[in-house]
Each structure stands twice: as C-alpha cells, then as structure tokens.
Amino acid sequence: MTDAPDPAVPDEARTRGPAGGPTRDALRDEPAWVRHAVWWHVYPLGFVDAFPVRSHVPGPDEHRLRRLLPWLDHAVELGASGIALGPVLASSTHGYDTVDHRRVDPRLGTEADLDELIAQAHARGLKVQLDGVFNHVGREHPLVQAALAGGPTSEAGRWVRWRDGADGPEPDVFEGHDGLVALDHDEPLVADLVVDVMTGWLDRGIDAWRLDAAYAVPERFWAHVLPRVRAAHPDVWISAEVIHGDYAGFVAASGxxxxxxxxxxxAVWSSLEDRNLWELDHALGRHSAMLAEFVPTTFVGNHDVTRIASRLTDPRHLPHTVVLLALLGGTPSVYAGDEYAFRGVKEDRAGGDDAVRPPFPAPDELLAPDERLHRLYRDLIGLRRRHAWLHRARTRTLHLTNTQILLELTAQGRSLLLALHLDDTPWALPTDVAAHAVLDASDGSTPGVVGPHGWMVLAGTPGDDDELDG
Incomplete structure (x- = not known):
C-alpha cells in the first residue's frame, strides 16, 4: 500500500500530516450533530448476559440484544443523544475476536434484532455507534483457518501478518493474545474489507464507528480507508481507540x-484520589491544546477500566468526576452503570474484565440504584446540552492549590466557571467570582462559598443565565 492521496479527497482539501506523512481532509470538520453528542456506552455481550455463553444458536427466547430496548428510554432520560455499542458482530468469546464482520453475534440474536434496536433508537432521537475491530480477527475466523492451512504464500495467507516462529512462519498476534490474529494492513484486500464492512453497516442505519485498537494499525491505512467510507456517508463520526502517544498527530495522520x-x-481520577489538582491542571492544559486541533472523546469509565466508583476511596469526590465529564470540552461518553455508582475492579487475569462488564436487569428491576448520583448525571448533562458550546470549550486555571481549583471554560465568546474543592473546610471564593450567578452546586450553602468536598458551577459573567443554547 502506498501513501498516494485518495482520489475521493480533492487536492485543495488536503494538508500534510506530520513529517510529510499521509493526508487528511483539512476542509472537513466533524459532523454538525456531534456538537450536541453525549453517548451512553454499553458492552452488549455483558449487559444482556450473553458472555461467556458460547452457544452460537440462539433459542426462541435468546434474542438477547432486544433486552437493550427498554433501556433506550433511560438513555434519553439521562440526556444522552446516542448509544455507543461495544462489539455486536459475530465472535468466539468476548467480542473482540471477530469471526464474521457481516453478521450479528448469534449469542445476541440476529441482524433483524440489531435493525430493530437501531430503528427504536432513531425513533427516540438517539444515534447509534458500532465497535469496529479491524486490527485483528479471532483465530477461528475462516480466513485465519485457511491461512494456517495454506501458509503465508497462499491466497488466504495474504490477509494475515506473519512473523518468524520456532517452527517457521506463524501468524502475528495482537499484544501477545494468541487468539487475536493480526491482519496485514499493507494488503489492499484488507482495506477493501474494512471499507465494505464500515459502509455496509452505515447503509443499514448506524451513525458512527469506534475503531478498536486503532493505535496498532498504521495511520496510513486509516488515511486510505476513511475517505472511501466518508464518500458514501459524509455524516459518519469516527472515534479511534488510542491509549497514549501523540493524539493530535494520530488524528492528523489518520483522518x-x-x-x-x-x-x-x-488525571481526573488520580488527581482526586491523591488530592493533587496540579495533575489535573497539567492535563487540562494539554487537553485544551488538543481542542485547538480536534475534539477528543472524553470519559470517566469504559468497558476496559476499573469503575470510577471503585477508583475513588472517598465517595464525596465521585460527583466531581461527573461535573468534569459534563463540562469539559470533548464528546463525552457515560459508561452504563456509572450513573448509578456501579462498582467493579478490572484485574490482569483471564476473566479480569468481567466485573466491569456485568449483566443488567430490566430498568424497573434494578436494585437499590444510587438515585442521587443518577439525578446529578441528568442535571449536569442537561446543563451541558443547554450550553452546546462546551463541546469545544478550553480551560484556563484561575486559582490552584493541591485541593482547590477554579477553572474558566470558554468558547464562542461564552464562558462558565467551575470550582472543585477537596478539603474538609468551606472555601470562600474570591469576591469577584462570588458575585457570579450560581448555575449548579453540590449543596445549597452560602452564596460564594463552596462547601467541604464540594463543587460549584457559575455563570461566566455576572447575570448570565443557564438557558443559552450555544
């Protein structure tokens, strides 16, 4: 595969990536609908109790994907504008070992079940995102089985990346996981497959893709593939899983x-846990620099990490994570269960993800939910939806100690102030700040005073109200 510009991108719309690398479309911004996006993120195989079930033949009552339907109203009531689905395509175990990109996992149900979920989500105004696993496939994938039988010089062998093994060439794998066989991203057939799969499910009605392990795929591959997908679906939003490194450089090079x-x-959880808000301040400086280039996907929990309620030893600081997620620039994602303070610790062992990927009952069967935190999520997401400009808001720190931070969030000539406090005694805000109208707070204490272990959101200019639509 070469780095030649894709013909779908006009010459005048291209800019060079880092060090003269692959191009991305400089005139194309993210779709307009993303400005208002708040995702409710679900790991379906766990949510509907389909994992570790291995039966690939669903019985009459096992169209489990439909168990998500009653939860769509919960997502709407929470304030979400979309439902981000973890892997739903046919796989052998946890969903990230795909065996058929064109078929819904039979443990979840059928393509008709996914069609119904998409239709009912759209009827409620919710977008739908799928999780695309395109770095690797499961060892049981027919292509891998054919490649193992035929070897690296066979037709099927072209699809797989090979490495030298003790007994000769063997398929390369993803991060040491023997069941996850790496695809060869220099093979044009692999690019054609990814384009076909992405456009096929977009044709079927989804609105967005998450690219799993995108960091492990050469950026030039995405730069070649994504313009072809957008040529058919210009309103698609594509978020890539990148854990560390040069985020802005990855966006520029990959598209x-x-x-x-x-x-x-x-930085959010460790600065609160360690009562070291200097760490948060440093991360927010880098975050604001990213927002000048692109809008990151923000979260305080997902299917791969310990639940935020289990990360923090002081539950009084859990609301601080909610207010940060709701107000900071980015496209926020709420991992299902975090709004109820679900707990779960990820462990580095086989089955170590199970605690953070639990089954859910029907919404009316949820036992003893944390309604106070749930209400806080609703209120703060509502605040964000009324201030859509927060999507690209950058932060400026006005006051900082280990346990106090006062932030100004600005974009499009609008601003809000956010105070976070981690101490046992009240914090009297500066006089000029205390004069600002309070939009939300952790308690009903004295105006201009943040209570112990509290937080406060204030209008950016005295007298501003919270009904601005951005």
Missing part, C-alpha cells in the same frame, strides 16, 4: 474525527 482521551481520564 479520524476523535480519539479516546485516556490522558485526561487518568
């Missing part, structure tokens, strides 16, 4: 719309 902001995720 994705967004990447997962793991750096900010880590």
């Amino acid at each position: 994705v719309d967004s990447v997962t902001q793991y750096e900010l995720w880590k």
